[in-house]
Amino acid sequence: MPLNPADLSIRVFDVDASCRYFERTLGLITHSRTGVPPHRAELRRDALRLTLIGVRGPGHQDDDLEQHHLRAILIEADKSDSLRALFEHASAHGARMRQPLQTRPWGVLTFVMRDLDGNLLLCSAPLDEVN
Numbered sequence: 690m691p692l693n694p695a696d697l698s699i700r701v702f703d704v705d706a707s708c709r710y711f712e713r714t715l716g717l718i719t720h721s722r723t724g725v726p727p728h729r730a731e732l733r734r735d736a737l738r739l740t741l742i743g744v745r746g747p748g749h750q751d752d753d754l755e756q757h758h759l760r761a762i763l764i765e766a767d768k769s770d771s772l773r774a775l776f777e778h779a780s781a782h783g784a785r786m787r788q789p790l791q792t793r794p795w796g797v798l799t800f801v802m803r804d805l806d807g808n809l810l811l812c813s814a815p816l817d818e819v820n
Contacts, residue, residue, distance in 0.1 A: 692765065715764075719731070765814065766814040798813065799814075
């Protein structure tokens with residue numbers, strides 16, 4: 690299920706919990722964590738790199754996530770079969786689905802999920818077959 694190259698970051702309240710969520714639902718692998726407790730982590734899968742930035746801790750207010758939150762990111766797969774497999778994996782492993790797998794009129798397959806903090810992840814792939 691190759692994911693296309695991307696360097697993405699999102700803000701989260703609990704870096705450890707978010708790492709576990711993305712490992713379980715999207716099959717990402719945590720490659721690094723910074724701080725105790727962690728305030729930053731990098732997860733990878735294929736060419737995709739996702740950086741989690743914690744907004745709780747010294748110097749942060751409860752509204753920091755709301756004010757500086759990246760609300761949506763795009764994760765692209767190379768083929769529709771890869772995206773279908775990713776959707777099935779994510780669904781089976783507790784992903785918070787916002788929108789089911791759908792074929793779009795402009796020739797892509799998509800689904801939308803939420804992370805633990807409400808960030809939206811739009812997952813997309815070009816349609817392989819001609820309709």
